[in-house]
Amino acid sequence: MEVIKDLPEVFEEFAEQRKNSFLAVKQLKEKGIPIVGAYCTYFPQEIAMAMGAATVGLCSTSDETIPVAERDLPKNLCPLIKSSYGFAITDKCPFFYFSDVVVGETTCDGKKKMYEYMSEFKDVFIMELPNSQREESLKLWKSEIIRFKEYLEKKFDVEITEDQIREAIKVNNAGRRSLKRLYEVMRHDPAPIKGHDLFKVLYGSTFKFDRSAIPAEVDALVDKIEKEYAEGVMQEKKPRILVTGCPIGGATEKVIKAIEENGGIVVTYESCSGAKSIDKLVDEENPDVYDALAQRYLEIGCSVMTPNPNRLELLGRLMDEYQVDGVIEMLLQACHTYGVESRGIRKFVNEERGIPYMSVETDYSQADIGQLNTRIAAFIEML
Numbered sequence: 001m002e003v004i005k006d007l008p009e010v011f012e013e014f015a016e017q018r019k020n021s022f023l024a025v026k027q028l029k030e031k032g033i034p035i036v037g038a039y040c041t042y043f044p045q046e047i048a049m050a051m052g053a054a055t056v057g058l059c060s061t062s063d064e065t066i067p068v069a070e071r072d073l074p075k076n077l078c079p080l081i082k083s084s085y086g087f088a089i090t091d092k093c094p095f096f097y098f099s100d101v102v103v104g105e106t107t108c109d110g111k112k113k114m115y116e117y118m119s120e121f122k123d124v125f126i127m128e129l130p131n132s133q134r135e136e137s138l139k140l141w142k143s144e145i146i147r148f149k150e151y152l153e154k155k156f157d158v159e160i161t162e163d164q165i166r167e168a169i170k171v172n173n174a175g176r177r178s179l180k181r182l183y184e185v186m187r188h189d190p191a192p193i194k195g196h197d198l199f200k201v202l203y204g205s206t207f208k209f210d211r212s213a214i215p216a217e218v219d220a221l222v223d224k225i226e227k228e229y230a231e232g233v234m235q236e237k238k239p240r241i242l243v244t245g246c247p248i249g250g251a252t253e254k255v256i257k258a259i260e261e262n263g264g265i266v267v268t269y270e271s272c273s274g275a276k277s278i279d280k281l282v283d284e285e286n287p288d289v290y291d292a293l294a295q296r297y298l299e300i301g302c303s304v305m306t307p308n309p310n311r312l313e314l315l316g317r318l319m320d321e322y323q324v325d326g327v328i329e330m331l332l333q334a335c336h337t338y339g340v341e342s343r344g345i346r347k348f349v350n351e352e353r354g355i356p357y358m359s360v361e362t363d364y365s366q367a368d369i370g371q372l373n374t375r376i377a378a379f380i381e382m383l
């Protein structure tokens, strides 16, 4: 597929994708297509896709509904959880509203306890995600994936076959390959595009309901970026920053802006908004589809795992591949797992790899933008 539009236009289209999909989700619903919402990268989308359902990420990204959420939840809780609960209970998120079922995993304590309240007004299916990656954990996670499949079969009165799951695996893998190809354009130095524009495509693409359409669209975009780069269209050479930590989106894009407005360029994201959710494929050769899915998803290096060696593996690999000059970790207030893990990340990045590291703690308000700018500008100047 030929992309005729200019790159800025394409980036803005992806930036608007979430909003544009509000209408799309309503249309899907009118056609009788089941909608399965989820809050986490561990959610094995392929099982829902196999029965023809549309899947959608429900993590909320604005502080609009936090005051309402604080009537039920403690103030000192991660803004992502409060905001998501707030949008759910006020019925302000169309994706939540139209979801036939919401899938939650036992990840961090705040989220899993919040799901208990959410299940008072919504159909919530909880998957028990083990918090370690041992052999026994894999068995549990595989059985949870099968339990989820059986739940969907019963709820929607359908049969989900292994061939359908295999097909969904292929579709999602193809999307992952293209998105990986996209973020790999940032290996170029100077970078071809802004890190914020890369983010818009990565984030926006998660709201495309037709997952099979992703490769053609993203591949055409990559081809265009590479062609223009070869013709000399590129960013100024700037300190190359890796962003890690909690998921970014909406309000917290202020961190990306602060980096790029203060002399840096984000070349890669080691978080659920980037490589963490795309890097690994599901093994298409494994004859046991449940085994293949369980392995791929359980390997995700989120801080809810203990120990969490896979995060360091991905982080180290990205630091090398993207010739990173500095690492900035974004921590959401009251996120205990990422907050506690940040000491280990600092040690790995700074002491073991000799790369400057800084962490910024923030929430969904815009009150700290001045402070973020000052701290991040000082960090980048030092690089």
Ligand code: SF4
Pocket (backbone or CB within 6 Å): 039, 040, 041, 042, 107, 108, 246, 247, 272, 300, 302, 303, 304
């Ligand atoms: S950071 Fe961890 S808990 Fe949060 S969405 Fe990613 S994998 Fe799930």
Ligand code: SF4
Pocket (backbone or CB within 6 Å): 078, 079, 080, 081, 107, 108, 109, 110, 111, 246, 247, 332, 334, 335, 336, 337, 338
């Ligand atoms: S950012 Fe941290 S506290 Fe918030 S939902 Fe994710 S893991 Fe839980």
